[in-house]
Amino acid sequence: MGAVSLSYKGHRYPVEVISHCVWLYFRFPLSFREVEELMLERGVTVSYETVRRWCGKFGQAYANALRRRQPRPGDKWHLDEVFIKINGKQRYLWRAVDQDGNVLDILVQNRRDKAAARRFFRRLMKKCRMVPRVVVTDKLRSYGAAHREVMPSVEHRSHKGLNNRAENSHQPTRQRERAMKGFRGVGAAQWFLSAFSGISPHFRPRRHLMPAHNYRAEMTVRFAIWEQITGVAALATAA
CATH class of the missing domain: 3.30.420.10 (Ribonuclease H-like superfamily/Ribonuclease H)
Structure with a gap:
């Protein structure tokens, strides 16, 4: 399954920045201003209001895409x-x-x-x-x-x-x-x-049940899925 059916057209920032900000906000207990500060430390100047708009526009779409990749619910x-x-x-x-x-x-x-x-x-x-x-x-x-x-x-x-x-x-x-x-x-x-219940659990495997190397391998797979559903992987392939 490919990226979400949302267009990034008209956005001044690349998809890598947008998806990373959305990931930060829904994965960690951060405010929009704290996400702004973390991005500034990485050399990316983006306002907290812009982060808020990105989360509002893309958060639920990302969550829905992750849910569609989940196996059929148990009975x-x-x-x-x-x-x-x-x-x-x-x-x-x-x-x-x-x-x-x-x-x-x-x-x-x-x-x-x-x-x-x-x-x-x-x-x-x-x-x-x-x-x-x-x-x-x-x-x-x-x-x-x-x-x-x-x-x-x-x-x-x-x-x-x-x-x-x-x-x-x-x-x-x-x-x-x-x-x-x-x-x-x-x-x-x-x-x-x-949106939170769709995104956050994706990055919360049962770490206490697996050794460190298995946890790292599992997280690598989950980050790859995130890049696929957000469209980052497609851009990397095209480049």
Whole structure:
């Protein structure tokens, strides 16, 4: 699969600079101003507002391209929801991962009632284009009510201790939320977290499960994929 179907035409900076700034912002807990400073140290003068526009234009497209390269989702889905503060108000971040820890989808909602759970179930099935074999959740009753309505033939396991995989997947988001000092709006939170959940995990292999040489080899492959989906590799080949 080639680069994302976005044009860099009209951009004064080369694709290598644009993709690198987007990678920095979504991979590490950095602000736009900190990305600007890091690029300045490398001899590239770019304003933080320009970095913000690049992330807004290309971040989700890069994330979608990376997701298309992922293997077919597993048939065991772990769902969980956590509260996040948006402009001082409590909202809920719904997240689903498969048995391998791959993020299937995230959704920011105002509530965690039956309607919210039902909406997330339907969104998941539409996005994944499949019905899971098993759904694992905590003991929130909204899950059970929505499950009986949307996917009654699917096995539902409701147990807090079985859902550590989904709960652990929230940790990078929590780290980023603290670095950003919260989100300013529901739309901004959904935009950032959707792109973040597609880009950040790509550069987070299970390092604790592999020796150093295997980790370096895996990261080399992942960086090569990044260059392919952003278009950097195509430009290098053309040159």
